[in-house]
Structure formats: C-alpha cells, structure tokens
Amino acid sequence: MTCADLLIHLLRTTYGVDTLFGIPGVHTVELYRGLTGSGVRHVTPRHEQGAGFMADGYARASGKPGVCLIITGPGMTNIATAMGQALADSIPMLVISSVNRRDTLGRGQGRLHELASQQQMMAGVSRFSHTLLDPNGLPEVLARAFAVFQGERPGPVHIEIPIDLFAAPVNAPATSQPPRLYRPSPDPEGLALAAEWLRHAERPLLLLGGGSADAPAAARALVERLDAPTVITINAKGILGRDHPLDLGANAALPAVRKLAAEADVILAVGTEIGETDYDVVFDDGFALTGKLIRIDLDAQQLVRNQSLSLGLVGDARRGLERLLEHFPQPLAKAGAERTARTLAELALRDDPAFAPFVPLYDVLRKALPDAILVGDSTAPVYAGNHLVAQPEPRRYFNASTGYGTLGYGLPAALGAKLARHDLPVVALVGDGGVMFTLSELATAVEEQLPVVILLWHNAGYEEIRRFMDANGVERLGVDIKAPDFLTVARGFGCTAVPVGSPADLAQALASRPLDGPLLIEVDATRWEQSLG
Structure with missing residues (x-):
C-alpha cells in the first residue's frame, strides 16, 4: 500500500467520506489512482474557490465535513477565501493538498507551484495546517483532523503531502474503525447555578447560535420550559421549527429586539x-x-469575547441544553409568548419598506418548495431573507453574509448542499454582481446533473455598496458594473434559463423546473418591483 492508497482508504473506510471536491493537477495525479473503484464520488469544480464553497455547502447541509483535494500553490491560494468563510462560521472542512518535494521545501528554487511556505500561509485560514513528512504518520494526522471536527470548535483543517511521498510504501492500518469521541458536557455545578439564575429571572432571554443546530429537540424543549423569547442566528434558523411563538428570528440588530435584549x-x-x-x-x-x-x-476563549460574561460553561451545546433541561421538569411562566408577540408586532417585518420587494418572493418559494434548502450569496434578497425566512428544520438556510462575508459563495455552496441532500430541493439565492465570481460552476451543475434552482436577482450592479456610497457622500465608482446576458450564458453551459418579472412568473418557473439539471431564473429587479404596484 502506498501513501496515496492509504489516504483514499482511510477517508472512505474509516471516516465515511463519500464525496471529494477537486481539480486534478500534475502534482496530484497519483492521488487519483486510488480513487477509481473506491466508492468516493469525485466532483470537479471549475475553480478551487468553488471547490471550497461546495465543500462548505456540503458540510452545512449534512453536518459532515466537506473534503477537498487541491493542487500545490495556486490551488491553495484559490481556496483560501473559501476556507476563510468556513473558519469564520465554524464549518468542518478537510483540505488535502500536495506540496513540493521534501528536499526542495523552503529553498526558493523556482519549482512549479512553489510557495515560500504553503503551510504557514494556510495556517491563518484553518484550525491547523500540517505538513506530512512521514507517510506512516498519515493515520494520526487524519485522526487529529476528525478530532477537531467531532470534539472541539470545528473549522477547516489543511494537510499537505509532499509529492515524493505519494508512492512511498506504508504499513496497512491494523483497524479501519475510527476512534469514538465524545464532546465535553458543561460543569454540573455551573449548570445548577445557571438554572437558579434562570428560574428567578423576571425577563429571561435566549440567544441560540449555529453551534446548537444539532440539538433542535433540546433547544425547543428548553425554550418552552423557560418561557423565554429567543433570538436565533442565521446559522440557527429552523432550530425552533417554523413560526414558533417564542422565536424572535435573526433580528438582533433591529431596534425592537435590541430593546428587549437590553431589558433582559x-x-x-x-x-x-x-x-x-x-x-x-x-x-x-x-x-x-x-x-x-x-x-x-x-x-x-469565545466565552469572554464581545459581551461582558457573568457565567461561562465550556462544553457541547447539545449536552449543555439537555443537562440544563433536566433542571426544569415543569415549565415556568415568564410571559414569553406575550413579550415575543409584542416585539414581532413592533418589528412589523412584512411591512418594512426595505423588505417589501422580497416578501412575495419568499412567499412563492415557501409555497412552491416548502422543504427547500436556501443557500445565499451576499445579495439583497439574502439580506432581507435573514429577517423574513423561517425554516422547518436547521441546516436549511445559510449564506455568506455572516462572518467572512465573501462574494461568489451562493452557487457553488448550493451545489454542495444538493450533493449532500439529494432528497431536498435546493435554491441558490445570488445577485448579478456576486454570481460573476463563480458563474463557471454552472458547468459543474450541468455536468453533475444537479437540479438546483439558481434565483438570480438582477439589479444592475453592487446595490449594497451603492447605498453605502450614497449614505456616506461618496460618488459612485465601480458599482454600476456591466453584466452579461445571463440567460444566453446559462444556456451556453447547457442550463435551462428563464426570465421572470413578477411573483406569478416565479411561481410558474418553479412549477415547471427540470428535475435532471439546474434551472437559472433571472429576476429583473426593476420589473419585479413595478409588478408589486
């Protein structure tokens, strides 16, 4: 068995990896020898940034790490942005790359794809970056990576393998069973004190983030026992189900929720x-x-960042919610539903002029595709959707407007989500500006026959930046950009494409969407808003 053989064997047999995202290069061809017949699906994006975003979407939709196989040098600089987004949002991603021969590392000889220190560069966008120098150390390094994913705050891990090690002989592993890891539970004494404070609170408030997304049952039960209004983050959408009477949504930045939070x-x-x-x-x-x-x-460390802490409990969110729930066998009466209802009425989100154009858009989507995963770029419909959208379960709404805030995320991440969840519809919410970063991934969608709906909001430029320039008295520059004919471009890739200008048009397009490939729906923002009267 060679090091390259062992890598694929461990990924598939020990860690259950079924999908790899990568673009083959001269430095990685030996890794591809072991892929044939391995049972691992290889998906070829058109850019390594797309590979990273696909892995990110795969991980968010499935809860399992997304895995990438990336070429030395430019492949790594290309994927760094996607790793930055995953790091900011604590998304498990394994990036395995080649690197130049061991005897050439750091010598500055001008070798193909050479970087002064690829490992140091990637360390800044990963939980850790490791250079494999002993092929028999591969099982341990992979075990470390999956220990990060399973046992601590997740994020990208980078492992680089010198090209002279791919064919090196290795010892076959004694077992294919992965180690069983359990995350820590918060301290019982601390939980008891937290329960005491919550029991005697007059105006309790809960904040649930993406770290609790795998514990919807415990989260809902605790929220209801505490009778507490609950603010969720974008990555926690769906954790309380749809239209829960204690759910304030992801609206923490709006005045009515800020007031309630300050009074808690x-x-x-x-x-x-x-x-x-x-x-x-x-x-x-x-x-x-x-x-x-x-x-x-x-x-x-996160416990003491951003807000002044009174009591910090280090541990897994699910275990913390479940253990805390045991302290409340009977529900409390804290007027939570009334406080939530008053706050939501004050928000009046559906009547807010900033959100008005997108209310019918999400109404149509909810009616046509009630179970869909919605994957967004940084674009106007997503900014509104962060406030308007309610989902039935977690892992069905995520986008790049959080954390790192990159552009180009929506389309490839939606493809990754679809590869992870074949059973659910997937909609990519993109804008005419951001989609140009990764528009080439339409070719991947067509090649893989992925029936993803790409909803493209066309408002002729970078609208968010236009608003910021206007608000700050800066003359518009670089924001009124030229767009291609998206319908023609999409059809050139072999993708079905239709224009829409009203909610009725959108409903019709969704009703007749193909089930054997992608559909691009271009929404003309001006026509859409005119249709609303």
Whole structure:
C-alpha cells in the first residue's frame, strides 16, 4: 500500500467520506489512482474557490465535513477565501493538498507551484495546517483532523503531502474503525447555578447560535420550559421549527429586539459568538446586554469575547441544553409568548419598506418548495431573507453574509448542499454582481446533473455598496458594473434559463423546473418591483 492508497482508504473506510471536491493537477495525479473503484464520488469544480464553497455547502447541509483535494500553490491560494468563510462560521472542512518535494521545501528554487511556505500561509485560514513528512504518520494526522471536527470548535483543517511521498510504501492500518469521541458536557455545578439564575429571572432571554443546530429537540424543549423569547442566528434558523411563538428570528440588530435584549435580566447564549454579523449588522455596536449573561460554548476563549460574561460553561451545546433541561421538569411562566408577540408586532417585518420587494418572493418559494434548502450569496434578497425566512428544520438556510462575508459563495455552496441532500430541493439565492465570481460552476451543475434552482436577482450592479456610497457622500465608482446576458450564458453551459418579472412568473418557473439539471431564473429587479404596484 502506498501513501496515496492509504489516504483514499482511510477517508472512505474509516471516516465515511463519500464525496471529494477537486481539480486534478500534475502534482496530484497519483492521488487519483486510488480513487477509481473506491466508492468516493469525485466532483470537479471549475475553480478551487468553488471547490471550497461546495465543500462548505456540503458540510452545512449534512453536518459532515466537506473534503477537498487541491493542487500545490495556486490551488491553495484559490481556496483560501473559501476556507476563510468556513473558519469564520465554524464549518468542518478537510483540505488535502500536495506540496513540493521534501528536499526542495523552503529553498526558493523556482519549482512549479512553489510557495515560500504553503503551510504557514494556510495556517491563518484553518484550525491547523500540517505538513506530512512521514507517510506512516498519515493515520494520526487524519485522526487529529476528525478530532477537531467531532470534539472541539470545528473549522477547516489543511494537510499537505509532499509529492515524493505519494508512492512511498506504508504499513496497512491494523483497524479501519475510527476512534469514538465524545464532546465535553458543561460543569454540573455551573449548570445548577445557571438554572437558579434562570428560574428567578423576571425577563429571561435566549440567544441560540449555529453551534446548537444539532440539538433542535433540546433547544425547543428548553425554550418552552423557560418561557423565554429567543433570538436565533442565521446559522440557527429552523432550530425552533417554523413560526414558533417564542422565536424572535435573526433580528438582533433591529431596534425592537435590541430593546428587549437590553431589558433582559438573565440571558442564556448557547453556541453563538454574539458576533457583529449576527447581532450588529448595522455596525454601530448597539446590541447591549445589561443583565447576567450565561454562555455555553465549546471554545473557552469565545466565552469572554464581545459581551461582558457573568457565567461561562465550556462544553457541547447539545449536552449543555439537555443537562440544563433536566433542571426544569415543569415549565415556568415568564410571559414569553406575550413579550415575543409584542416585539414581532413592533418589528412589523412584512411591512418594512426595505423588505417589501422580497416578501412575495419568499412567499412563492415557501409555497412552491416548502422543504427547500436556501443557500445565499451576499445579495439583497439574502439580506432581507435573514429577517423574513423561517425554516422547518436547521441546516436549511445559510449564506455568506455572516462572518467572512465573501462574494461568489451562493452557487457553488448550493451545489454542495444538493450533493449532500439529494432528497431536498435546493435554491441558490445570488445577485448579478456576486454570481460573476463563480458563474463557471454552472458547468459543474450541468455536468453533475444537479437540479438546483439558481434565483438570480438582477439589479444592475453592487446595490449594497451603492447605498453605502450614497449614505456616506461618496460618488459612485465601480458599482454600476456591466453584466452579461445571463440567460444566453446559462444556456451556453447547457442550463435551462428563464426570465421572470413578477411573483406569478416565479411561481410558474418553479412549477415547471427540470428535475435532471439546474434551472437559472433571472429576476429583473426593476420589473419585479413595478409588478408589486
């Protein structure tokens, strides 16, 4: 068995990897020898950034790590942006790359794809980056990667293998069984104190983040036992189900929710950074918590960031929610539903002029595809959807407007989500500006016959940046960009493409969507808004 053979064997047999995203190169051809007949599906994006975004979408939709196989040098610089997005949102991603021969590393000889230190460059966008120098050390390094995914705050891990090690002989592993890892539970004494504070609270509030997405049953039960209004983050959408009477949605940056948060006397935050892109998207540091703050998080350092902490519990969100729930066998009466209803009425989201054009869009999507996974880029419909959309389960709404905030994410991430969840419809929400970053991945969608709906909001440029320029008295420059004929381009890739200008047009397009390949729906923003009267 060679090192290359062992890599594919461990990924498939030990860790259950069924899909790899990568673009073959001269430095990685030996890795592809072992893929044939391995049972691992190889998906070829058209750019390594697309590979990273596909792996990210695969991971968010499935809960399993997305895995990439990437070429030395330019492949790694290309995927770095996608790794940055995954790192910011704690998404498990394994990036395996080649690197130049061991005897040439760091010597600056001008070798093909050479970087001064590829490992150091990737360390900044990963939980750790490792250079494999002993082929028999591969099982241990992979075990470390999956220990990060399963046992601590997840994120990308990078493992680079020198090209002279691919054919090196290795010892066959004694077992194909992975180690069984359990995440820690928060301290019982701390949980008891948290329960006491919550029991005596008059105006409790919950903040649920993406770290709690795998514990919807425990989260719903605890929210109901505490009778507490609950703010969720974008990555936690669906954790309380759809239209739950205690769900304030991802609206922490809006005045009515900020007021309620400031008045709360005890706040329980679980699996959330309490970071800017979830709680302060108006960027004025106005989300203030004055009550006792209890936090549960896998990352001890995160407990003391962003807000003043009263009680910190290091541990797994699911175990924390389940153990805390045991302290509340009977529901409390804290007027939670009434407080939530008053706040939502004050928000009046569906009547907000900023969201008005998108209310009918999401109404049509909900009616036509009620179970769909919605995957978004940084674009106007997504900014509105962060406030308007409610989903029946977690892992059915995510986008790049959080954390790193990259462009080009929506299309490839939607393809990754579809590869992970063949059983669910998937919709990519993209804009005419951002989609140009990764438009070439339409070819991947067609090649893999992925029936993803690409909903392209065309407002002739970078609308969000236009608004910021206008608001700050900056003359518009570089934002009114030239767009291609998207319908012609899509059809050139072999993708079905239709224009729409009204909610009725959109409903018709969704009703007749193909089931054996992608559909691009171009929404003319001007016509759409005119159709609403």
